[in-house]
Amino acid sequence: xxxxxxxxxxxxxxxxxxxxxxxxxxxxxxxxxxxxxxxxxxxxxxxxxxxxxxxxxxxxxxxxxxxxxxxxxxxxxxxxxxxxxxxxxxxxxxxxxxxxxxxxxxxxxxxxxxxxxxxxxxxxxxxxxxxxxxxxxxxxx
Amino acid sequence: xxxxxxxxxxxxxxxxxxxxxxxxxxxxxxxxxxxxxxxxxxxxxxxxxxxxxxxxxxxxxxxxxxxxxxxxxxxxxxxxxxxxxxxxxxxxxxxxxxxxxxxxxxxxxxxxxxxxxxxxxxxxxxxxxxxxxxxxxxxxx
Numbered sequence: 001x002x003x004x005x006x007x008x009x010x011x012x013x014x015x016x017x018x019x020x021x022x023x024x025x026x027x028x029x030x031x032x033x034x035x036x037x038x039x040x041x042x043x044x045x046x047x048x049x050x051x052x053x054x055x056x057x058x059x060x061x062x063x064x065x066x067x068x069x070x071x072x073x074x075x076x077x078x079x080x081x082x083x084x085x086x087x088x089x090x091x092x093x094x095x096x097x098x099x100x101x102x103x104x105x106x107x108x109x110x111x112x113x114x115x116x117x118x119x120x121x122x123x124x125x126x127x128x129x130x131x132x133x134x135x136x137x138x139x140x141x
Numbered sequence: 142x143x144x145x146x147x148x149x150x151x152x153x154x155x156x157x158x159x160x161x162x163x164x165x166x167x168x169x170x171x172x173x174x175x176x177x178x179x180x181x182x183x184x185x186x187x188x189x190x191x192x193x194x195x196x197x198x199x200x201x202x203x204x205x206x207x208x209x210x211x212x213x214x215x216x217x218x219x220x221x222x223x224x225x226x227x228x229x230x231x232x233x234x235x236x237x238x239x240x241x242x243x244x245x246x247x248x249x250x251x252x253x254x255x256x257x258x259x260x261x262x263x264x265x266x267x268x269x270x271x272x273x274x275x276x277x278x279x280x281x282x
Contacts (some may be wrong), residue, residue, distance in 0.1 A: 041222055045235070060281060080281040081182055086245075087275020094186070094276045134228020135235045138200060140221040 039076055039139045042101045042109060046130040048083060048093040055127040056082055056097060063123050064099050070112050076102040096130065106136065152224040179215055180280045183242045183250060187271040189224060189234040196268040197223055197238060204264050205240050211253050220229065247277065 023063045046054055059078055068078050079102075083095045113120070189194055201221055209219050220243075224236045244250045256260070 040225070042228065043226070056281065066282075078282075079177075081278040082281050084181070084277045084279055087183065087185070088275060091275075095278070098278065100274075103241075105220050133235050134232075135239075136225045136228060137222040137224055137236070137239065139199065140223050141205075141219075 003134065008068040036076070036102060036139045037141060039102050039104065040106050040109070041135075041137045041139060042106075043135045044099045045095045045133045045135065046097045046128060047133060048096045049130075052096065052130045053128060054096045056080075059097065059099065063127055066123065067099075067113075067120060068101065070116055071101065071103065071109060072106055074103050074106065074108040074114065076113065078102065096128075102139070112137065121131065143240045152207045158244060160230075164190065165226075169263055171188075177217070177243060177280045178282060180243050181247050181250070182276075182278045182280060183244065183247075184278065186236045186274045186276065187238045187269060188274060189237045190271075193222065193237065193271045194269060195237045195271065197221075199268040200238065200240065207264065208261060209242065211257055212242065212244065213253065215244050215246055215249040215253065217244065243280070 046052075064078060064080060068075055079100045081098050081100075083093050085098060086093055101109070187193075205219060205221060209216055222239050222241075224234050224238060227234055232275045242250070
């Protein structure tokens with residue numbers, strides 16, 4: 001009788017401990033995904049103009065993974081968006097594409113990129129003839 | 142003896158069922174936060190120039206919640222970022238602030254905003270003297 005009771009208690013204990021771990025890991029997943037407040041963003045924006053080209057396939061599969069791979073654990077995530085239109089009728093498309101790195105530290109980002117700046121620029125002509133505009137910003141919400 | 146065995150089985154069953162639910166809810170949380178592929182973004186970008194002002198506090202606490210409140214379940218989430226610097230030395234800051242709506246449907250967004258366009262514009266002078274640039278884009282990654 002006492003052994004069976006012990007088994008029930010051990011099973012209960014194991015279950016609650018696993019539930020507690022699940023709950024805490026799911027909360028930190030949401031923090032990384034949604035509450036990015038305080039992170040820095042490096043947005044590389046490619047302005048649209050007549051005669052400008054952009055190969056999204058190469059950018060997504062080769063250029064962005066290459067740069068992201070230089071950033072180590074400072075990189076929280078990176079995103080890619082494709083410009084579709086301006087918000088106002090008859091206004092020109094502002095950007096053909098934007099690539100964004102969400103990072104914890106701007107100095108660490110700059111230190112990681114600096115030794116590879118030439119290699120990154122040498123990769124540009126493989127997917128675009130646009131000179132990008134870069135915005136450093138802080139996530140407020 | 143058989144009753145104790147039954148209790149153990151019921152406890153095991155309850156635990157596994159709860160664990161399965163936890164796992165599936167944590168997966169959908171990640172999808173909303175990180176895997177936003179296919180969503181549309183409406184980015185309202187406020188270009189920097191001499192003499193331009195922007196009240197981030199009003200924007201965060203009043204303007205953005207007001208517009209977000211018009212969008213209903215079409216709005217997945219919205220973000221606010223504060224421009225810090227250009228990526229290149231000596232280049233001017235491209236934008237003082239950017240507000241972004243992540244939405245499921247662009248036509249639904251336009252239909253929800255249209256009847257309130259005048260009210261939204263009337264709110265602009267309360268936080269800025271900048272005419273924003275709007276970019277509609279698609280989340281590729």
